[in-house]
Amino acid sequence: MDSGAPCAGAEGRAMYRQGDVLIVxxxxxxxxSHVPDAPKEPRDARGRLVLALGEVTGHAHAVVGRGxxxxxxxxxxxxxxxxxxxxxxVHEEHAAIALPRGWYRVVRQREYVPGSVRLVAD
Structure with a gap:
């Protein structure tokens, strides 16, 4: 589901997918308990929180705004x-996704190759 439209999760809560990124x-x-005080990832030069960077295109799945x-x-x-x-x-090749306030787990899709696991190239 690349449209950014929410889909129902196991508990009936909306999950979101944008390309190879799943947001739950x-x-x-x-x-x-350690997360609120844990080190935070830096923003990129454009002020975005980058969730995944495309190795091929250089495009990014990124959050704009506070977070x-x-x-x-x-x-x-x-x-x-x-x-x-x-x-x-936001992403250069996908529709933007609006997320309500809260906490989310961000997971990159992986591909299985016998003997290893690697992230999908975007």
């Missing part, structure tokens, strides 16, 4: 995104 709401009480992005341990993330006022996810 996280209840406030489910956010790990914080925290990388969880592990080789591929995932990220936890906090949008205190809501926000928009």
């Amino acid at each position: 709401p996280v209840a406030d009480e489910a956010v790990p 914080e992005l925290v990388r969880e341990p592990g080789p591929f993330g995932p990220f936890l995104l906090h949008l205190p006022d809501g926000g928009r996810v």
